[in-house]
Amino acid sequence: METTWTDAVVVARHDATPRIAVLDLARADGGELWEYEAGAHIDVMVGEAGLLRQYSLCGPPGEQRKQYRIAVLNEAASRGGSRAMHALAQGDTLRIAAPRNRFALTPARRYVLLAGGIGITPLLSMARALDAAGHDYELHYCARSRTEAAFAADLESHGRVSFHFDDRAPEQFLDMERDVGGPADGTVLYVCGPGGFMNHVLGRAAELGWPESALHTERFSAEPPTDADPGEAFTVRLASTGAEYHVPEEQSILDVLLAHGVDAPHSCGQGICGSCIVRVLAGEADHRDDVLTEEERAEGQFTLCSSRSKSPILELEL
Ligand code: FES
Known part of the structure; x- marks a missing residue:
């Protein structure tokens, strides 16, 4: 699969939370960007070393061809990519690739979206797409705190969204059995977030009897291998x-x-x-x-x- 690249310019940047920067990117030549569906991500090449990172697209659907929006978490364990992204300011340029989507919405009667932290980005696009199509869904958004929850203000008054903050009362923590329940015909789960969140949600979903075919996932970084076995030559x-x-x-x-x-x-x-x-x-x-x-x-x-x-x-x- 050949990757198509273009030069992009940062047209706007703001801090959504103390650790998450939101960047709006447009084509440097002023042309139109590629269309994409909710769940898509782009490769971004940044910094002098040409570090390659993936970010989900989370901008309003009406602006797709004009500019892309991505949200970048400044990770403590960054290998340089998120630091370089956070150093970008309005007017800076970088290379971006045409969007790819391995986390697209599949036809279903009902959708349960489960976001952990920065995992909100593809699920925010999905929520907008499901709203536009009039589909039945609910979004559970887990974050360390309200201050650390990017896009919380956009979602706060939305009747389909529930927040679960680590710094608030335990009763509002995500409880998979109470909040999601067991498998239901025609219902699918979309889960995105850091490794610990994914493992917890997917583990509980399996215990509750959800079949793998109903689970759609996207991780933001690879899990370290659970066994130390490097494998044979x-x-x-x-x-x-x-x-x-x-x-x-x-x-x-x-x-x-x-x-x-x-x-x-x-x-x-x-x-x-x-x-x-x-x-x-x-x-x-x-x-x-x-x-x-x-x-x-x-x-x-x-x-x-x-x-x-x-x-x-x-x-x-x-
Ligand atoms: S290069 Fe990304 S999955 Fe292999």
Whole structure:
């Protein structure tokens, strides 16, 4: 999947919370931007090192072609990307890629949106899209405090939105059993937020009997592997050329292919964006991503940047 880039300029910037900056971006040449659906994100290249980051688009639908809005959390454990983004001011330029969407709304009778912190961004777009289409939904927004909840003022008087703040009474904390309940025909859950929030919500959803097919998720950073097992070395074979490459224990397939000059698609390098998905033609995949569903894995889809092989040889459609 080829990525299309354009130069963009920061046309406005404000601090939505002490840690979250909201940036409005327009094309530097004054042209129109690409259309997108709720749930889409863009790749952003920022800083002298050309750091690549993904941000969900959360602007008002009427302004889609004119400007994109993203919200950037200044992470304490930043590897430089969020710091560089926070340093941007009005008039600064950066590179952005055409939107991609691996978190799109699928047809359903009812939607339950569950946001943790900065995870509100794609779900805010979804809430607007569902409002516009007249669909039935509810949005649960969990944040450390009202001060730390970006876009809270836009949502406060909305009858479909419930807030759950960590610094308030325990009775208003998100209680999955009370607030969401068990699976219901035609209802789907969309969950987005930091790892701890996702694990809690998805764990409780599984305990309450929600099937995986009703759960749609997007993570903002990769979970550190729960086991320390780096996996065995193996060989990867590319179907287009028949070329074979040795993938040692400590390297990813993506790193090996790039080191050999193979033009492999990629972006986040963490198994969360879906840019590097290819198809497995032979061998047994060891999936280690946070982006593919079980169905997609069963169809043979596979991420080059994070997943490995359980078999000595893995053949890829590449
Ligand atoms: S590069 Fe993002 S999932 Fe592999």
